[in-house]
Amino acid sequence: MVAGARALGGDEERRRPVTGWRSWDEGDAAAWIAVPQESSDKYSRGVLGVVTGSDRYPGAAVLGVEGASRTGVGMIRYLGADRPSDLVMRRRPEIVTAPGRVQGWLIGSGMDASSRPDDDAQRLRAALRDGTPLVIDAGALDLVGRASAPVIVTPHFRELATVLASGADDDSDAVTADDIAADPGDWAMRAADSLGVTVLLKGHTTYVAAPGGPRYTVTAGPAWLATAGSGDVLGGVLGALVATHAREIDEDGHAALAALGATAAWVHGRAGERAADGGPIVALDIVGALPGVVRDLVRARR
Numbered sequence: 395m396v397a398g399a400r401a402l403g404g405d406e407e408r409r410r411p412v413t414g415w416r417s418w419d420e421g422d423a424a425a426w427i428a429v430p431q432e433s434s435d436k437y438s439r440g441v442l443g444v445v446t447g448s449d450r451y452p453g454a455a456v457l458g459v460e461g462a463s464r465t466g467v468g469m470i471r472y473l474g475a476d477r478p479s480d481l482v483m484r485r486r487p488e489i490v491t492a493p494g495r496v497q498g499w500l501i502g503s504g505m506d507a508s509s510r511p512d513d514d515a516q517r518l519r520a521a522l523r524d525g526t527p528l529v530i531d532a533g534a535l536d537l538v539g540r541a542s543a544p545v546i547v548t549p550h551f552r553e554l555a556t557v558l559a560s561g562a563d564d565d566s567d568a569v570t571a572d573d574i575a576a577d578p579g580d581w582a583m584r585a586a587d588s589l590g591v592t593v594l595l596k597g598h599t600t601y602v603a604a605p606g607g608p609r610y611t612v613t614a615g616p617a618w619l620a621t622a623g624s625g626d627v628l629g630g631v632l633g634a635l636v637a638t639h640a641r642e643i644d645e646d647g648h649a650a651l652a653a654l655g656a657t658a659a660w661v662h663g664r665a666g667e668r669a670a671d672g673g674p675i676v677a678l679d680i681v682g683a684l685p686g687v688v689r690d691l692v693r694a695r696r
């Protein structure tokens with residue numbers, strides 16, 4: 395058996411090596427921060443559309459919007475249910491709740507695919523049909539095949555297992571979260587190839603795989619990042635990066651999405667490290683450290 399390989403499920407077992415992973419570093423991340431120019435306005439910088447949160451998990455909407463705001467984006471259109479919408483507006487009056495043109499979407503954080511209100515289903519459908527790149531998280535991962543534009547998904551192990559199980563022929567083929575934990579890189583790669591989307595698989599090491607490559611690992615953050623809402627912040631960071639790189643995604647598709655995914659994980663990890671400084675943090679502490687991390691990346695480019 396090839397070192398680092400694991401078996402595919404089903405009758406036709408075959409093995410393939412885990413190759414071609416590259417560790418994403420500060421210099422890589424610095425190249426993927428869009429800096430406003432004298433000629434920029436809020437639209438040309440990039441507008442992010444956000445459909446997240448629910449009555450059950452309204453906080454996820456606030457955390458994603460906060461993560462995007464503090465990473466840097468021209469404008470955010472938040473289009474969610476009333477309760478999360480109220481909380482988002484209380485925290486961030488800068489957010490626009492009117493629909494309109496966007497350069498990227500963040501959907502699904504704080505939603506529950508098994509109890510989706512009609513209004514949310516309609517909003518999610520509209521985002522999926524919009525033709526602009528999407529970050530799909532948590533409670534919208536079941537819709538991954540419905541997008542009309544390039545997609546990057548941001549599952550943790552359990553969520554990836556659920557997505558892959560929905561495509562298995564029967565239960566004996568279904569991959570479990572434990573299978574994924576045993577070899578996350580290989581499962582991220584397989585999921586990218588089989589779903590045709592870029593996969594950002596979260597964990598202590600984050601694996602980012604585009605269909606057919608490239609593939610990046612990111613180990614930037616402390617284990618203090620394992621705290622509720624941390625992944626919702628990451629969704630916002632990535633949403634902002636996607637919305638501010640529409641041209642690059644248009645030109646390079648999944649190669650650009652993989653670079654943006656790895657940059658988001660790096661920025662999130664470094665913000666977690668700064669916020670924690672060896673001690674405990676909550677998700678909003680990560681948000682507070684984001685502008686300084688982005689500023690240092692911009693300075694590192696000069």
Ligand SMILES: NC(=O)C1=CN([C@@H]2O[C@H](COP(=O)(O)OP(=O)(O)OC[C@H]3O[C@@H](n4cnc5c(N)ncnc54)[C@H](OP(=O)(O)O)[C@@H]3O)[C@@H](O)[C@H]2O)[C@@H](O)CC1
Binds near residue numbers: 504
């Ligand atoms: N502030 C907000 O609004 C936040 C909102 N959030 C949003 O919540 C949504 C759900 O996402 P999630 O990742 O939390 O859960 P999910 O993938 O459904 O897996 C549930 C699994 O966990 C397990 N489990 C539960 N309790 C456990 C325990 N004590 N000890 C051990 N295991 C335990 C449970 O196992 P079981 O109890 O069934 O055995 C089940 O397998 C999502 O939309 C996300 O964005 C979050 O980001 C948080 C902040």
Ligand SMILES: Nc1ncnc2c1ncn2[C@@H]1O[C@H](COP(=O)(O)OP(=O)(O)O)[C@@H](O)[C@H]1O
Binds near residue numbers: 596624
């Ligand atoms: N042990 C760990 N070390 C470093 N980072 C971690 C660790 N566990 C989780 N993380 C990071 O924390 C975030 C957790 O995301 P997620 O599981 O979606 O949480 P939530 O749903 O509560 O927002 C991810 O960015 C992940 O990479």
